[in-house]
Amino acid sequence: MALLRLASAVPSGLRALLVLRASAWACLLCFTTYTERVSICRMFAGLQGPRIDQCKEALTAAFQGLSDMEINYEERSHLHDNFTQMTLSLQEEAAAGGSFEVAFPAAAEKMKRAILELKKVQPCVPPCGIQEVARRFRCQGCYSTLCDLPLDCPVQDMTLRTRDASYFRDMPRARGSLARIRPVQPTHRGTFCCVIQHDQRPLARLYFFLNVTGPPPRGETELQVVFRKVLRWAPRDVEMIEPWRPSLDELLARPEALTLGNLVLLTAVIALVSATATVLLWMFCRWYLSGD
Template identity: 55%
Template sequence: MALGLVRAGACLLLGLLVCPACTQACLMCFVTDKERIRICQMFVGMKAWKTKVCDEKFQLAFEDLLKTEINYDERNNLHDSFTQMVHSLQETAVAKGFYIKAFSKAAEEMKKAILQLKKVPACVPPCGVQELTRRFICDGCYSLICKLPLNCPVKDVTVNRGDQAMFSCVVDFQLPKEDISYSWKFAKGGVRTQDMSYFRDLPRARGSVARIRPAKPVHAGTYSCVIRHDVRPVARLYFFLNVTGPPPRAETELQVTFREVVRWSRKEPEVVEPWKPGLGELLTNPWALTWEDLCLLAALVAVMVASLTVLVWMFCRWYFSGI
């Protein structure tokens, strides 16, 4: 029996060499040569030529799946479907079923299973490494993503001097939900380029949006934003900023006002003479008297009263001494 299995395997490999296109179907991606040989031996016995014919019919039944493309994330689900198909064919072989009819029925069931899988997202031009569009190609058993460049076309942004310039680092295709980061660079001097040798990092710019306010001629040039998933670049966007026009009126008026203030501050300071009210003003405006003025006035009145008292006492003494 072991010798027959070896001969059957050799004949099967020879058949695959004769029919290379048959080796590129979904069947060959998810069902091994050993599994197919075993199924055919269960249907037709151990004779090599019968096993070879059976395997050819097996692959012919799945010929319509040759150009099938599925969502890369659905590979495991499709593998499970093929595994269930293998078990079903083995049960049919044990029940002495006819293999051509069994293979045709299994292929139809696989077509239905593939239609139930999640569809492959369409590529969104013009740029970007769109990992979520990765698809599994049965014609070769390999995966493929959209063949688009990493660099996006330069977008022109024109603002008036003094206005706000804003750049949004956003792409039209879906990004992974986690581990997304943004980094910004600037090529100064008003140059419009995608040559990264002209760019310098902008460490203060973070996130998907960058703003410049107010925009000045020195800000003119190309800005670059790199979107990364983990550490791998996903897309590189470019924005060429052109700052035009004279300074805004508000800025001009402010500059004029500032110059007037500076000019006025250079003049000789005005000398403010202290107010010296007369006695009449003090009497008519008692609110103008300070606390010191009131103290001085009270002292003056006290001196006058004391002087008057002394004079009266001296007069009285003189008068009465002569009697």
């Protein structure tokens, strides 16, 4: 029984040790890779030997003060850039023959000052609701978290127009590229919010105010069907409309047909007929007189 208790106690102790060591340099684990940390120690202490183990322990001890840091979620990229710059600086110092006993505490102190210069975490505003502006990143676990407040706020009847999502008392979710709004009542109105999220962060939010009325009466529906049929109707044989060419009798019988063009044409015809008659009469007279 003693051996059994000892065997069960060893894994528990190892787990506690691993958790303790992981939380001791949590920010370093979040923003640097294992390869980068081993490369730094190898440059300071060589490839093998007890010095490399001492280097790893010194790196852990130097960053113990960054074990449970909370930063603004928007400042992750800036902090990652600071750790990248710190890694390059340590590699340059190791190449110059520096000592890790001096370099690691100085780098950790410089990193603390850099974290203090980042944008502060926004405080949570009670009593409820999702507050993205207060999202924070925790180094102990390398995850982001929101305010520990209830999501459902007390129901209050109010009429307003706003883009603040915290005022909405009912936020149904729909996943995928197609979202259907299926209300119970056939006639309804209200504001609907459509949100596109990535990594639990909203990328775009659109608001739509819908005013849905009931179905039209049956008679109106039938009238719309008939109207659509009329719009789609087309005659089979399309009749060609010929231009109207009135005769002389029609022009004389219908004064309204005497347009300016028709009047000019009629005058020209009368003049031509008169000239032709005159010429024919003159030729007849000459022929008659020449015979005598």
